[in-house]
Amino acid sequence: MDTYETKIYIALLIGGSILALLFIFFVVSLMKHQKKNVTLYKEKVQAEINTLENERSRFVSDLHDDFGPVLSSVKLHVASLSPSSPEDEALQQKSLSLINDMLSQIHQIANNLMPNALRxxxxxxxxxxxxxxxxxxxxxxxxxxxxxxxxxxxxxxxxxxxxxxxxxxxxxxxxxxxxxxxxxxxxxxxxxxxxxxxxxxxxxxxxxxxxxxxxxxxxxxxxxxxxxxxxxxxxxxxxxxxxxxxxxxxxx
Incomplete structure (x- = not known):
């Protein structure tokens, strides 16, 4: 191989090496970019899910601490009434039955949102x-x-x-x-x-x-x-x- 061919061979070798390095750099950069996107996506999903679970917990807490006790208090007041006629007594019993149904529904909703057994x-x-x-x-x-x-x-x-x-x-x-x-x-x-x-x-x-x-x-x-x-x-x-x-x- 003469000097001219040697120079061409070396130039091609250097050019090929540079292209290979650029390709490797491109692939590595692409993989890093994809990994970063996946990480950001997972963080976004996790933030959304955590927000949802926190809202569920807050709602369950409100049901237990606010709405439930109010209904229980109403139930006690209705139960303490002294009906003056059979019609009033029937109305009282129907009201108590409706309140019991509401309390049961609240318990079921709260349990579906955040089961006590899970904790x-x-x-x-x-x-x-x-x-x-x-x-x-x-x-x-x-x-x-x-x-x-x-x-x-x-x-x-x-x-x-x-x-x-x-x-x-x-x-x-x-x-x-x-x-x-x-x-x-x-x-x-x-x-x-x-x-x-x-x-x-x-x-x-x-x-x-x-x-x-x-x-x-x-x-x-x-x-x-x-x-x-x-x-x-x-x-x-x-x-x-x-x-x-x-x-x-x-x-x-």
Whole structure:
């Protein structure tokens, strides 16, 4: 190779090296930018969800501390009245019955928004109680199974697991026409797996996704992403719906 060819070879080598470095720099910058966008997205979702949970907690507190005691006081006053006729006594009993219904509804609303069992006994027990309440309506039969009633998960994340499954149950009740639904928890090293299955009518997921996912499914996916988890959805018309969700546990 003469001197001229050597110079060309060196120039091409240098040019190729520069292009390679520029390409690597571009790819690294793109990955950093994408990672930053993902982080910002997760922070935005987490802020929105935290705001929602705080509002729910505040509303539940208002129900317990303000509205509930006022109704209880009204109930005591109505009960203390001395009816002067059978008609007045019937009216008193009807009023007390209505107040009892309102107090029961307040308790149910508060429990749906922020279950006491979730704070006291954990997500598995809270979901079993939630399922029992729905089973008592006769609309569907829901079973909740787990190897243990206490999951090895960060306490703050239990509310998100509860909301994910609560949202899935609401979607099933609203759309699937299912008769049965099962929720199963399993723990693996570093992970918690849970599945949600129903025997409903199912749907075309690809078409549903193209036409924009429903709010309920978006909420489920957002919470799974916030927990750095993965979600797999298997459904088709006439097939029912299967959710498989994996999230890191407290050890990971």
């Amino acid at each position: 006291r006994k954990g997500v598995v027990i809270a979901l079993k109680q939630f399922a029992d309440d729905i089973n008592n309506t006769g609309k569907i039969n829901i079973s909740v199974t787990s190897e243990s009633n206490e999951l090895n998960v960060v306490k703050e994340n239990e509310i998100h697991i509860y909301r994910i499954i609560q949202e899935a149950i609401h979607n099933t009740l609203k759309h699937s026409k299912a008769e049965r639904m099962s929720i199963n928890f399993k723990e693996a090293p570093g992970e918690i797996h849970f599945t949600i299955d129903d025997n409903g009518v199912g749907y075309n997921y690809d078409a549903h996704r193209k036409n924009s996912l429903g709010l309920g499914l978006k909420n489920i996916i957002s919470r799974v992403e916030m927990l750095n988890g993965e979600i797999f959805i298997d459904t088709a018309v006439g097939k029912g719906t299967h959710y498989s969700i994996i999230i890191p546990n407290a050890q990971n």
